[in-house]
Amino acid sequence: MTDAAVAVRGLTKVFPVPFHRQWSRRKPRDIDGQPEGVTSREASYQSVVAVRDLDLRIEPGEVYGLLGPNGSGKSTTLKIILGLVSPTRGQTEIFGRDSSLVESREAVGFLPENPYFYKYLTGEETLRFFGKLCGLSGARLRERADQLLELVGLTNARDRRLSTYSKGMLQRIGLAQALIHEPKLLVLDEPTAGVDPAGSRDIRNLIVDLKRRGITVLLSSHLLAQAQEICDRVGILADGVLVCEGRLEELIAIENQTELVLENASDALVDQIKTLATSSNAKLIARRRSTTTLERLFLDATSEGSNK
Amino acid sequence: MSNETAAITRHRAFSVARVFAITTNTLTELTRLKVFYVLLIFALLLIGSSIFMARLTFQQEFQILKDVSLGAMSIFTSLLAIVATARLIPQDLEDRTVYTILAKPVPRFEYIVGKLTGVLLLLAISTLVMSAMFLAVLYIREQAVLHETLRQMSAAPREQIDDALRAVRSSALNIDIFPGIVIIYLKACLLAALTLFVSTFATTNIFTIVVMVFIYFIGHLQATAREYWLQEHSTGWITHSFLALVALIFPDLQTFNLVDDIVVGAAIPLGLFAKTAVLGIFYTTIYTLLATFVFYGKEL
Numbered sequence: 006m007t008d009a010a011v012a013v014r015g016l017t018k019v020f021p022v023p024f025h026r027q028w029s030r031r032k033p034r035d036i037d038g039q040p041e042g043v044t045s046r047e048a049s050y051q052s053v054v055a056v057r058d059l060d061l062r063i064e065p066g067e068v069y070g071l072l073g074p075n076g077s078g079k080s081t082t083l084k085i086i087l088g089l090v091s092p093t094r095g096q097t098e099i100f101g102r103d104s105s106l107v108e109s110r111e112a113v114g115f116l117p118e119n120p121y122f123y124k125y126l127t128g129e130e131t132l133r134f135f136g137k138l139c140g141l142s143g144a145r146l147r148e149r150a151d152q153l154l155e156l157v158g159l160t161n162a163r164d165r166r167l168s169t170y171s172k173g174m175l176q177r178i179g180l181a182q183a184l185i186h187e188p189k190l191l192v193l194d195e196p197t198a199g200v201d202p203a204g205s206r207d208i209r210n211l212i213v214d215l216k217r218r219g220i221t222v223l224l225s226s227h228l229l230a231q232a233q234e235i236c237d238r239v240g241i242l243a244d245g246v247l248v249c250e251g252r253l254e255e256l257i258a259i260e261n262q263t264e265l266v267l268e269n270a271s272d273a274l275v276d277q278i279k280t281l282a283t284s285s286n287a288k289l290i291a292r293r294r295s296t297t298t299l300e301r302l303f304l305d306a307t308s309e310g311s312n313k
Numbered sequence: 314m315s316n317e318t319a320a321i322t323r324h325r326a327f328s329v330a331r332v333f334a335i336t337t338n339t340l341t342e343l344t345r346l347k348v349f350y351v352l353l354i355f356a357l358l359l360i361g362s363s364i365f366m367a368r369l370t371f372q373q374e375f376q377i378l379k380d381v382s383l384g385a386m387s388i389f390t391s392l393l394a395i396v397a398t399a400r401l402i403p404q405d406l407e408d409r410t411v412y413t414i415l416a417k418p419v420p421r422f423e424y425i426v427g428k429l430t431g432v433l434l435l436l437a438i439s440t441l442v443m444s445a446m447f448l449a450v451l452y453i454r455e456q457a458v459l460h461e462t463l464r465q466m467s468a469a470p471r472e473q474i475d476d477a478l479r480a481v482r483s484s485a486l487n488i489d490i491f492p493g494i495v496i497i498y499l500k501a502c503l504l505a506a507l508t509l510f511v512s513t514f515a516t517t518n519i520f521t522i523v524v525m526v527f528i529y530f531i532g533h534l535q536a537t538a539r540e541y542w543l544q545e546h547s548t549g550w551i552t553h554s555f556l557a558l559v560a561l562i563f564p565d566l567q568t569f570n571l572v573d574d575i576v577v578g579a580a581i582p583l584g585l586f587a588k589t590a591v592l593g594i595f596y597t598t599i600y601t602l603l604a605t606f607v608f609y610g611k612e613l
Contacts, residue, residue: 115416121408137334
């Protein structure tokens with residue numbers, strides 16, 4: 006059996022509340038009972054349970070979306086997987102290696118939410134800096150930086166300081182630095198947060214391209230429509246608990262309903278289909294004109310506008 | 314996987330290349346903050362004091378020049394060490410750049426050492442530039458005084474002229490200045506390491522700077538306080554343990570003040586220099602280890 010790209014077992018993270026803040030709290034934190042694996046002390050007002058007894062397994066080559074509202078424990082889970090935060094209990098592994106070990110990060114690239122890199126560095130200098138941290142040097146580093154600047158479409162902006170980059174450009178250089186050492190796993194925390202639809206589409210296309218190259222992607226998001234477009238599997242976190250997980254098409258399919266999309270169908274034909282359905286004990290629930298998405302409309306309109 | 318990729322993924326527990334990358338980046342970051350304006354102030358102070366001292370005797374002139382310059386070097390390097398170091402880790406945490414760095418195969422120890430080495434390099438450059446300016450001014454003034462002495466004593470016997478020139482040279486540029494400069498640098502290194510340690514648990518830059526200003530003053534006063542305490546109280550093991558703890562938290566910065574000896578032209582004994590230098594290195598190492606220890610336990 007091959008190692009999972011990411012394996013999380015029984016993960017619980019409890020953040021202690023600083024001593025001075027405990028005095029301002031009058032009553033215990035309102036949580037729904039005491040979850041398994043969380044002690045009464047941890048469940049009391051002296052701590053905040055960010056993640057509770059989480060189990061995850063992400064296979065190599067998958068795009069996995071960790072979804073949930075703000076404060077649901079997505080970022081904490083990612084930080085624990087990356088060894089930036091230590092778990093209270095449980096284990097996390099990256100390709101079979103304990104993720105608290107520094108060497109496990111050789112296989113991982115990470116793009117944090119709203120990253121701010123060193124503004125005084127240019128795009129190319131940023132990639133060279135992160136490349137050196139990964140043990141790259143000389144011609145190999147130059148070559149890799151060139152490839153990635155090309156991949157994320159920043160070749161023309163390579164000599165510009167990051168202080169002049171737009172939000173979308175910063176996300177793309179962030180993605181490039183995450184890929185500098187050819188990681189097998191890419192961890193993206195809200196990769197399209199604050200980016201306009203065009204920039205968001207670019208990042209989405211890049212993720213799809215990376216998946217095609219066999220890179221495993223673990224991303225967190227609360228933008229469900231985008232996650233739906235790119236994720237193979239999703240897990241939904243609420244209050245630190247994984248409440249739902251599975252293959253996207255299975256999770257969102259409605260078992261007893263079927264959609265037909267017709268082109269140039271006359272009213273008579275639709276009436277015939279309706280009659281046929283009724284005679285077979287089926288029911289036509291909705292009949293409406295097909296629509297595009299607001300995002301598609303926006304992208305088409307803005308690209309037409311810029312071409313004029 | 315290609316051989317090249319395999320080479321990338323062979324992890325080293327400690328890598329000089331990674332530390333060097335963080336060091337050079339930290340140095341770049343600090344130089345972009347225009348901290349070298351401190352050097353400009355130092356230059357202006359030197360020029361100003363030289364103009365003022367033109368009216369004094371050469372012994373007084375050299376004495377004041379050394380006093381002002383070495384004193385200013387000590388204050389400026391200390392100030393630079395505290396201000397430059399205080400912002401490094403909090404800024405990286407605030408900007409989340411620390412996430413991207415530590416999500417790479419970089420041990421936290423290397424991150425701390427890289428950051429500190431960047432500051433120590435900045436301090437070394439600043440100390441060298443200030444020393445060069447100070448020594449240049451001292452040399453120029455020495456040459457001017459030598460010329461003036463020769464001109465005034467042109468009719469005097471040869472032995473008398475030689476004695477006068479020797480007196481000028483001995484009170485101006487001499488070898489004892491250099492150990493003094495090294496100790497000033499080591500004191501700044503100690504303060505940088507201590508500031509880095511404080512910044513690992515501080516919540517803001519201002520807090521770190523305020524704490525360090527307190528430590529700076531207490532560090533200069535604690536030797537006097539300790540002597541007074543030992544005179545007034547019994548010298549049991551509790552007292553000694555308490556004083557040792559105070560000495561660890563608040564380093565005795567007065568020990569690093571060798572300027573007074575240099576100014577009056579007294580030679581710094583090799584033993585005293587070595588002892589002070591070892592103390593400086595010891596404190597710097599201890600504070601770096603403490604900073605690493607706290608940073609390892611920090612939830613990012």
